[in-house]
Each structure stands twice: as C-alpha cells, then as structure tokens.
Amino acid sequence: MGFLRLYGRVLLMLGGDRPMALGLGIAALALAALQFLEPVLFGRVVDLLSRSDRMEPAALWSEATQLLVIWGIVGLAGIGGNVAVGLFADRMAHRNRLRVMHDYFQHVLALPLSFHGDTQSGRLMKVMLVGTDNLFGLWLGFFREHIITFVSVVVLLPLTLVLNWRLGLLLMVLVVVFVVVSVLVIRRTQAAQAKVEDFHTRLAGNAQDALSNVVVVQSFTRLNSEARMFGDIIRQVLDHQFPVLNWWAIVSVLTRAASTLCVIAIFVYGTVLHVRGLATVGEIVSFMGFATLLIGRLESAIGFVSHMVFVAPRLADLFGVLDARSSVPEAPDARDIGRAKGEVAFESVGFAYPGGPPILRDVSFTARPGQTLALVGQTGAGKSTAMALLQRLWDPSEGRITIDGHDLRDLTLESLRANIGVVFQESMLFSRTIRENLLIGRPDATQEEIEAACREAQAHDFIIRQPQGYDTVVGERGSNLSGGQRQRLAIARALIKNPPVLILDEATSALDAATEARLQKALAALMAGRTTFIIAHRLSTVREADEILVFEGGQVAERGPFAALVAQDGRFAELVRTQLAGGAVPAH
Incomplete structure (x- = not known):
C-alpha cells in the first residue's frame, strides 16, 4: 500500500495540470480502444477471406473496402493521437519538473538551521536533482505510453469476453499470472532497493564533504583515505544492487517467454474451439493479436514498474524533505x-x-x-x-x-x-559578483547607494582596484579576497540593507589586531x-x-x-x- 500511496502522490503533484492529466487519461482510453479495434478488424478481414469463395466478387470487394477504410482511419487516428499525447505529456512533465524543483528549493531555504545542521548540503542537492528527474521520467512515461497499457488491462481486456468468452477467459488468466509474478518480485526487491539508495545518498554526502573541505584533504594528505572510503561505499552499492538486478532479469526472461507461451496457448485452445465450431479463424487471429499486443505492452509496463521500484526510495527522500516542517512556524494571522x-x-x-x-x-x-x-x-x-x-x-x-x-x-x-542585519564571524559571500553580494539585503539599491555604503565600510578603494571593479566575481565563499576585504563587504552589505x-x-x-583596528571606523x-x-x-x-x-x-x-x-x-x-x-x- 505504501508503494501505491507514493505513486498516487506523484500524480497528485501535477497541481494545476491535473485537468490536462485527466484529458490525457481520456485520450489514453480512446487510443486503447483504437488499438483494441485493430486485431478485431484483422480478424474480420481473415473471416472475410475464409468465406470469399462463397461470396459474389462485388459484395466481397465492397465489404473488404469498408473494412480497409475503417482500418486506415483507425490507424491514422492512432498515429495522430499518439503524437498529440506525446507532445502534451512532454510539455506537462517538463513544466512540472521545474515547478517542483523551484518549490523544493524555496522550501529548503526556508527550513530552520536545525534542519540544515543535521542534513548535508550534498544530500539535499542530490535529492532535488535526482528526485525531480525521476518525477519527470515517471510522468512522461506514464502519460505518453503506460497509461494506455493500464487502461487496456483494466477496461478493454474484459471486452474480449464479448468476442469469445472462452478465449477471453484464457487471455485474462494469462495476464493475471503475469501481473502476480510481477507483484511478487516488487515485494521482494522494494526494501533491498531502498538500502541501495541509502548508500547512493552516502556517496553524495561524502563527495560533497570532501570537496567542500578540499584544503583539509590536501593539507592532511587525505587523498588516498577519502578515495578509499568512497570506493568502499561504491562496493556496498554494488553488493546490494546486484541481487535486485538478478530478480528483474528473471522477470525479463519470464516476460519474453510469456509472450510466446501466450500466443501458443491461444492458438492451441483456439484450434480446439474451432474444430468444435465455437470459434472462427478470424476470432483466433484477433485473440492472437490481442495477446501479442497486451504481452508486448505488459512487457513494457513491467520495465516501467521495475523503474518505479528503483526510484521509489529517491522519491521518498524528495517527499521527506518537502514534508519537513519548520520548527518556527509562522502564525496564520502573522503581521508585517x-x-x-x-x-x-x-x-x-x-x-x-x-x-x-x-x-x-x-x-x-x-x-x-x-x-x-x-x-x-x-x-x-x-x-x-x-x-x-x-x-x-x-x-x-x-x-x-x-x-x-x-x-x-x-x-x-x-x-x-x-x-535585523547580521555581520557574521565568517562573511559568507556567494560565488557571484561583488555587486550581487552587496545587493542581497536590498536588491533595489542604486549604484550611488552601493558606493556610499562601501565608502563608509572602507571597501570602495579595494573594490575599484579589482579586475572588473564591482563586477568582479569573488569566488566560492569569497575565496579571491582577503579576510579583511570579505568582512568589509559584509559590513557594506549590512549598511545597504539599513536595518x-x-x-x-x-x-x-x-x-588580526591591525586589520580589526582598521575596521573599527x-x-x-x-x-x-x-x-x-x-x-x-x-x-x-x-x-x-x-x-x-x-x-x-x-x-x-x-x-x-x-x-x-x-x-x-x-x-x-x-x-x-x-x-x-x-x-x-x-x-x-
């Protein structure tokens, strides 16, 4: 049930695009119906040819022409519908991926320092990028292709009972067996894949930790130790990933075997029914077409479901961060x-x-x-x-x-x-231009106000000596500047904010004492x-x-x-x- 709830939430995250998602669902029903018609029409053509020797040529050509025209319309409508669904699904998935990324970024920035103190920034970046990429893939794959499979199985498969209930029951039994095997594999691999994702998260966290402290790594000759630690986690990833891959490899083999077995079963059973006068040749051909179509789609759907199992822990991580609540919630009637x-x-x-x-x-x-x-x-x-x-x-x-x-x-x-303005012990500058750093507290400040604040902060003179003046990029955490220069920029930043x-x-x-004395003014x-x-x-x-x-x-x-x-x-x-x-x- 947790698996279903997780993916129910994935669909609910489409937000304002839910009407479009509903429209794509209706389009999927129509496309499934068109695909359902193709084997039926093929079977009708076969039945027509099997009794052609008993028909007048004019009647034969008339009925054949009607069937071919209908078949052509169905085929063209299916092509056009698939193109339209693909285009709309693509745009919807892209739009919502970026929207979720924006919401995640805004939400994480608003979370209190207690949250950030317990969570590595490398992990947060990995969760955002990997989680939203997986949302995009699931939305796109589901609405462009796999929703048609699910509609076919749930709605249209029972309609085969109308054509021939005996063959229809056989087809339904084969599909149910196929689905049960897949569900068993999902249950078997879901927890194992969650452990794999935990190791992937550790990889991202350790890498970010080492890279952000690269000076310490090099100064204390930690290169080999950090690389060895990284390699140990990679080995643990592989040790836990291979069993999961083995199970899905078995499913892949069974899927291909099921396609052949299903067609053979329908052919054999259909032949028995035909001999007893309970099925026409056209019906047998139609059901073989249904079987080939459904098994092919189910094979694709199983690949989609296996992908869902692989990405479920990543989506759970994404939702876990989005669900994190602030320890300082804002009152509903809070005032400015x-x-x-x-x-x-x-x-x-x-x-x-x-x-x-x-x-x-x-x-x-x-x-x-x-x-x-x-x-x-x-x-x-x-x-x-x-x-x-x-x-x-x-x-x-x-x-x-x-x-x-x-x-x-x-x-x-x-x-x-x-x-409230704060000047920290560490100036905490962004890897942006000097001007962009100064405007953080008050983006609408004019150049004259910026320069006036920098003169008060004793910063203007060293800024204009920089290669691009106020447009000089200061490097990560202001690494291109001295400690005193960074602190003067922090003071100027607070002056511009004017709290x-x-x-x-x-x-x-x-x-040092001399630099501190110069900053006192x-x-x-x-x-x-x-x-x-x-x-x-x-x-x-x-x-x-x-x-x-x-x-x-x-x-x-x-x-x-x-x-x-x-x-x-x-x-x-x-x-x-x-x-x-x-x-x-x-x-x-």
Whole structure:
C-alpha cells in the first residue's frame, strides 16, 4: 500500500495540470480502444477471406473496402493521437519538473538551521536533482505510453469476453499470472532497493564533504583515505544492487517467454474451439493479436514498474524533505511590522534544544532604540543562542522576545528578519559578483547607494582596484579576497540593507589586531543610530557599549557599563584580567 500511496502522490503533484492529466487519461482510453479495434478488424478481414469463395466478387470487394477504410482511419487516428499525447505529456512533465524543483528549493531555504545542521548540503542537492528527474521520467512515461497499457488491462481486456468468452477467459488468466509474478518480485526487491539508495545518498554526502573541505584533504594528505572510503561505499552499492538486478532479469526472461507461451496457448485452445465450431479463424487471429499486443505492452509496463521500484526510495527522500516542517512556524494571522523602531526586550526567556539540557534560563533585558549591548562570556554560555532566538531561528521554550512590543511569534518571518542585519564571524559571500553580494539585503539599491555604503565600510578603494571593479566575481565563499576585504563587504552589505537592529556576531574575531583596528571606523559607521548587539570574546571591542551582559551557564550573571563591571571585581573583571595577561585588552 505504501508503494501505491507514493505513486498516487506523484500524480497528485501535477497541481494545476491535473485537468490536462485527466484529458490525457481520456485520450489514453480512446487510443486503447483504437488499438483494441485493430486485431478485431484483422480478424474480420481473415473471416472475410475464409468465406470469399462463397461470396459474389462485388459484395466481397465492397465489404473488404469498408473494412480497409475503417482500418486506415483507425490507424491514422492512432498515429495522430499518439503524437498529440506525446507532445502534451512532454510539455506537462517538463513544466512540472521545474515547478517542483523551484518549490523544493524555496522550501529548503526556508527550513530552520536545525534542519540544515543535521542534513548535508550534498544530500539535499542530490535529492532535488535526482528526485525531480525521476518525477519527470515517471510522468512522461506514464502519460505518453503506460497509461494506455493500464487502461487496456483494466477496461478493454474484459471486452474480449464479448468476442469469445472462452478465449477471453484464457487471455485474462494469462495476464493475471503475469501481473502476480510481477507483484511478487516488487515485494521482494522494494526494501533491498531502498538500502541501495541509502548508500547512493552516502556517496553524495561524502563527495560533497570532501570537496567542500578540499584544503583539509590536501593539507592532511587525505587523498588516498577519502578515495578509499568512497570506493568502499561504491562496493556496498554494488553488493546490494546486484541481487535486485538478478530478480528483474528473471522477470525479463519470464516476460519474453510469456509472450510466446501466450500466443501458443491461444492458438492451441483456439484450434480446439474451432474444430468444435465455437470459434472462427478470424476470432483466433484477433485473440492472437490481442495477446501479442497486451504481452508486448505488459512487457513494457513491467520495465516501467521495475523503474518505479528503483526510484521509489529517491522519491521518498524528495517527499521527506518537502514534508519537513519548520520548527518556527509562522502564525496564520502573522503581521508585517514594517520598519521597526528597534526596541528589543527579552522577558524571562528560557530555551533548550529538543531533548537537550537548558541552554538559557530566565534571561531578561531591554535594548532601547539606538543602544549598543554587548554579550560576553565563555564559549557555550548562551550568547549566540540568545541572538539566534532574536532572529527567530528557534522559539523560546519559556518567556517571550519582543520587538517594539510585538511578540516575535506574531510577526511574519520576512518582516522580522528584514529589520535585523547580521555581520557574521565568517562573511559568507556567494560565488557571484561583488555587486550581487552587496545587493542581497536590498536588491533595489542604486549604484550611488552601493558606493556610499562601501565608502563608509572602507571597501570602495579595494573594490575599484579589482579586475572588473564591482563586477568582479569573488569566488566560492569569497575565496579571491582577503579576510579583511570579505568582512568589509559584509559590513557594506549590512549598511545597504539599513536595518534598525544589528547583530555583530564575532564580526572581527577572525582578523588580526591591525586589520580589526582598521575596521573599527567602518563598524562605527554601521552601528550609528541602530540598536546593536555585539557578541564578542575580545573584550576590547565592547569597551564603548552602553551595557554589557555577562552570560554564564545560560543566565545573565552581571550587567552594566565596562568600567562599572571592572570595578565590581566579579566575573567580567576576571575575564578582563585573563585577556590583559594575554595582551588582548588595552590597559586603558
């Protein structure tokens, strides 16, 4: 039943093209009827010739001409119908393949970081490309060819009972045996093929993992080890695939044998019936035509069904991703806040990952518009988690977070995130031009606005020195630029977006002290007039913050300005002394 449900969903995914799919189904019924008529007409011609010696020549020619004309019309109509069905099925399959690909891509991008953290990007790409390709093949094959087979078996095969019920029953028994054998093989191979697809997914994931870390692979001389690991998975694929192929090879042999046996059985039984006066020669010829036609189509259908078995796990993977739900669902009545003033409040916020220990407990603070708050503390204290909650990458387990008094859960995700800009520790640039990277937050920005932001971010001068200026492609993850250049582009990107709330997530921790000092002017321009949250380990970067929140064990242990916290001689003062000993914090 799971197999049938899976392919029922494949057909339901045609969406707006369902009326066309219904029309193709009706066309398939008509084409099946035309194919049904051809053996009948052939049998009539044979019967006419068998009694030609007892007919007047004029009557013989008249009846023969009628039969041949009808046969010609049926043949031409069948050709025209097949061409039309093929064209419409082709266009429908292409259109829906790209639509599903677009929906999948949009859906995956909207899934929370918790989903992406557990799923390799290589696997997601493989699932999208392979899954949609298989959908295309199934739609095209089904509507262009195999739906006619299914219609013939279900609807037209019983009509053979009208011509000669004895021969009709024999034909039906042969077809039923054929179908039962195929169903048994499907049940035998379905689970095995699912294991094969699991190994294929591991192949894609391992390949993507190695390629995205090619520097590590080469630096640690992992070439042979990675290739050997890849080869081991390939061997496991083959070990599990060959038994499945063996079963379908047996079916293929049985199918070819069934075609011959079916024709022989009808010929022998038909001869017996003819001797007893229960079947004409024409009826025997017609049923031999039915048998040849049906067995030929069933052979093709079995190939189609075997293909369905092979691709079922791939489609299940595709549907599994499409069915993945966000851990931060948007409320049906979520509102667009417009441009916020920038007041952010955490009210007794607690958070724990599903099944995990508490990460945040009873965190409360308020950042008024234009204020700068710094979040400091040891790694794992909860700073980054708090800012992830502000962006609604997760929802609090307890309490609530508001922006301008609105609970984040009452806002649309798009309007919330449009009001928040983030400069990450790693600048995360796309392998696109500098201009395209800068326009990510605000695609309608003019060239003048782009250049003004880049000048504020101290980026314009190095950009115009690039080979194609703003049209220079920066490479994957900005690999063609230095760390400082990438970070200045990230700052310019945030300036162009112009959000009222800003998060600086370890924005300078990956840079050397000299580069960080050069970026301070750019960061000051970015923070001006915005509610800013600074996550920092280098305490020198939080000296000018209006308030510093010291996180420890998921709680705010201390809070206040830099000088006041140092004077308290508490946890923050201890952090300052530790970094002073390492020369990380200026003494004045």
